Amino acid sequence: MIVLGIDPGTAATGYGVVCEEREPRGSLSLIECGVIRTAPRDPLSVRLRGLYEEVCALIERHHPEVLSIEDVFYAKNVRTTVVLGHARGVMLLAAEQRAVAIYEYPPAEIKKTVVGAGAATKEQVQFMVARLLRLKTAPQPSDAADGVAAALAHLLTARVPRFERTR
Amino acid sequence: MIVLGIDPGTAATGYGVVCEEREPRGSLSLIECGVIRTAPRDPLSVRLRGLYEEVCALIERHHPEVLSIEDVFYAKNVRTTVVLGHARGVMLLAAEQRAVAIYEYPPAEIKKTVVGAGAATKEQVQFMVARLLRLKTAPQPSDAADGVAAALAHLLTARVPRFERTR
Numbered sequence: 001m002i003v004l005g006i007d008p009g010t011a012a013t014g015y016g017v018v019c020e021e022r023e024p025r026g027s028l029s030l031i032e033c034g035v036i037r038t039a040p041r042d043p044l045s046v047r048l049r050g051l052y053e054e055v056c057a058l059i060e061r062h063h064p065e066v067l068s069i070e071d072v073f074y075a076k077n078v079r080t081t082v083v084l085g086h087a088r089g090v091m092l093l094a095a096e097q098r099a100v101a102i103y104e105y106p107p108a109e110i111k112k113t114v115v116g117a118g119a120a121t122k123e124q125v126q127f128m129v130a131r132l133l134r135l136k137t138a139p140q141p142s143d144a145a146d147g148v149a150a151a152l153a154h155l156l157t158a159r160v161p162r163f164e165r166t167r
Numbered sequence: 168m169i170v171l172g173i174d175p176g177t178a179a180t181g182y183g184v185v186c187e188e189r190e191p192r193g194s195l196s197l198i199e200c201g202v203i204r205t206a207p208r209d210p211l212s213v214r215l216r217g218l219y220e221e222v223c224a225l226i227e228r229h230h231p232e233v234l235s236i237e238d239v240f241y242a243k244n245v246r247t248t249v250v251l252g253h254a255r256g257v258m259l260l261a262a263e264q265r266a267v268a269i270y271e272y273p274p275a276e277i278k279k280t281v282v283g284a285g286a287a288t289k290e291q292v293q294f295m296v297a298r299l300l301r302l303k304t305a306p307q308p309s310d311a312a313d314g315v316a317a318a319l320a321h322l323l324t325a326r327v328p329r330f331e332r333t334r
Contacts, residue, residue, distance in 0.1 A: 102212050
């Protein structure tokens with residue numbers, strides 16, 4: 001099971017590709033992580049095209065079964081929230097066109113699942129991501145770790161039997 | 168000069184394709200207009216894919232030089248604004264991928280240019296769209312007329328010499 005996790009941002013979009021081995025049950029490993037950046041001075045449509053092409057390339061490179069993407073963060077600045085909506089739109093399109101199942105998780109739920117606290121700091125997320133994946137150093141920058149955390153949150157949530165869930 | 172006008176909506180997206188003849192100068196004619204609808208009960212990603220494919224088909228059918236699209240309307244409901252952002256994202260992508268020049272106009276500016284009043288009613292927009300294009304009846308539903316109005320707004324704005332503009 002391969003999961004592509006994405007933390008969409010207006011300037012930097014973090015991503016992580018995580019693999020869960022069938023045997024031994026639940027062994028998790030990081031395949032790739034990083035940040036997609038677009039130039040803030042470019043027109044929005046050019047930035048959207050760049051984002052779309054990068055996400056398509058990630059899907060074609062790793063063939064994930066699932067896209068686990070952070071739900072919209074309602075920024076105080078409405079304009080930022082709207083631009084984020086545009087960016088998420090092209091990412092959802094890329095996954096939908098390639099028959100990747102889409103799961104959306106609120107930021108606090110991702111942190112709660114990975115760190116144990118919905119209000120965890122960026123450093124705590126980086127620490128737990130490194131620990132769960134047995135990495136020597138935490139993914140840098142923190143946006144990349146947030147992308148990996150989105151992928152981990154889906155895999156860890158899926159492990160909990162349905163009758164134990166409290167959603 | 169062919170312009171594709173779009174009034175993006177969460178449930179219904181109006182569009183209009185308008186042609187301006189070079190000779191006689193400025194003769195405007197309606198090529199096509201209508202509404203793209205998506206099923207509200209479908210997942211957002213499925214609806215985005217539908218919208219994207221319809222806009223791509225319109226561009227491939229008419230080869231517009233310009234996409235004139237309504238700027239984001241900041242709805243009172245933030246969720247609606249965010250979904251609208253997702254929808255606009257895939258439309259801007261479709262135009263950018265096909266090298267269609269993109270112009271964005273606020274709703275009030277479109278109404279002011281086409282009707283003469285930024286707070287014009289839907290009926291006034293339908294009336295003026297029909298008059299400017301010499302149509303026997305106004306485009307129905309009003310979303311389609313709003314899409315045509317977006318196309319007309321671009322063509323009429325472009326006619327005003329730059330030094331006369333008050334933007």
